[in-house]
Amino acid sequence: MQLSQDVAPGVAWLRTVMVNVVFVEPEPQDGRWVLVDAGLAGHLRVIARAARARFGDRPPAAIVLTHAHFDHVGNLERLLDVWDVPVYAHALELAHLTGRRAYPPPDPTVGGGLMAWCARLYPCGPIDISTRVRALPDDGAIPPLPGWRWWHTPGHTDGHVSLFRDTDRVLVSGDAVITVRQESLGAVIMQAPALHGPPAYFTSDWSEALGSVRDLADLSPNVLVPGHGVPMSGPRLTRSLRAFADGFHLEIPERGRYVGAPARRREDGGHDLPRDPWPAAVRRGLAGLAVTALAGAWLWRRQWPGAPPRRRFLPGDR
Ligand SMILES: [Zn+2]
Numbered sequence: 356m357q358l359s360q361d362v363a364p365g366v367a368w369l370r371t372v373m374v375n376v377v378f379v380e381p382e383p384q385d386g387r388w389v390l391v392d393a394g395l396a397g398h399l400r401v402i403a404r405a406a407r408a409r410f411g412d413r414p415p416a417a418i419v420l421t422h423a424h425f426d427h428v429g430n431l432e433r434l435l436d437v438w439d440v441p442v443y444a445h446a447l448e449l450a451h452l453t454g455r456r457a458y459p460p461p462d463p464t465v466g467g468g469l470m471a472w473c474a475r476l477y478p479c480g481p482i483d484i485s486t487r488v489r490a491l492p493d494d495g496a497i498p499p500l501p502g503w504r505w506w507h508t509p510g511h512t513d514g515h516v517s518l519f520r521d522t523d524r525v526l527v528s529g530d531a532v533i534t535v536r537q538e539s540l541g542a543v544i545m546q547a548p549a550l551h552g553p554p555a556y557f558t559s560d561w562s563e564a565l566g567s568v569r570d571l572a573d574l575s576p577n578v579l580v581p582g583h584g585v586p587m588s589g590p591r592l593t594r595s596l597r598a599f600a601d602g603f604h605l606e607i608p609e610r611g612r613y614v615g616a617p618a619r620r621r622e623d624g625g626h627d628l629p630r631d632p633w634p635a636a637v638r639r640g641l642a643g644l645a646v647t648a649l650a651g652a653w654l655w656r657r658q659w660p661g662a663p664p665r666r667r668f669l670p671g672d673r
């Protein structure tokens with residue numbers, strides 16, 4: 356049974372609950388293949404089964420990571436127990452894959468829905484696969500994937516990359532551009548395709564994210580395979596992505612921890628972070644709840660003015 360779905364010659368995708376992994380073959384095909392990202396944890400078997408259905412017992416030539424957020428590396432270490440293969444990521448992403456740097460804390464105050472509100476619960480890493488991971492070469496080549504090149508698309512993370520095949524303009528965008536409003540649990544469940552910027556709660560530099568969306572639109576992709584959401588294709592995609600990029604500055608959230616200023620990585624492995632707005636937000640939330648409760652009580656009394664006053668219990672009553 357074919358678990359993954361073809362989207363272009365030598366390119367197929369598989370969803371792990373809400374995150375996609377992509378199976379990619381070089382152009383021209385030479386028997387090798389590459390897994391792009393490693394999905395949400397708990398999906399080792401389904402990824403391995405999908406790989407076996409496509410490629411038999413041939414292991415991938417490598418695993419390439421768009422970035423190392425927990426939902427894109429969830430099965431990575433267990434896959435590496437099965438497959439003795441190298442992992443490629445951007446040089447700026449390596450600290451998150453060698454145990455040296457966690458991501459900046461996710462931002463639940465950026466809004467957009469339940470997925471965003473729960474962001475505090477999401478792990479920030481790092482993981483440690485020092486013996487397997489290596490940096491993508493500076494020239495844009497992807498060693499096991501002739502015909503493809505990587506594009507640095509920072510903003511969501513510092514070392515985020517997207518993959519592009521020039522011959523038929525196939526774009527594997529990672530989280531730089533996705534096709535679902537990932538902040539909303541309802542949208543994630545419905546999966547109605549529409550272009551969106553990166554998941555906002557995990558995006559730590561919005562001006563770079565804007566530049567990355569524009570860079571990807573400049574590639575005029577004919578097929579888009581995102582990290583979240585279903586793929587899109589055709590001339591309508593090319594036009595829509597152009598229009599989306601031109602208007603993306605209006606899509607950037609109005610408020611959020613990293614909207615005014617980005618998280619900046621430090622040499623010591625930490626980050627310089629904008630102030631955490633969470634305590635103030637919690638205070639505002641509690642004050643809002645209190646006002647709502649008082650207003651509700653007042654309205655209830657006005658709604659039923661004839662509500663009997665509480666009767667006092669007098670001596671002699673039975
Ligand atoms: Zn991400």
Ligand SMILES: [Zn+2]
Binds near residue numbers: 374424530582
């Ligand atoms: Zn993601």
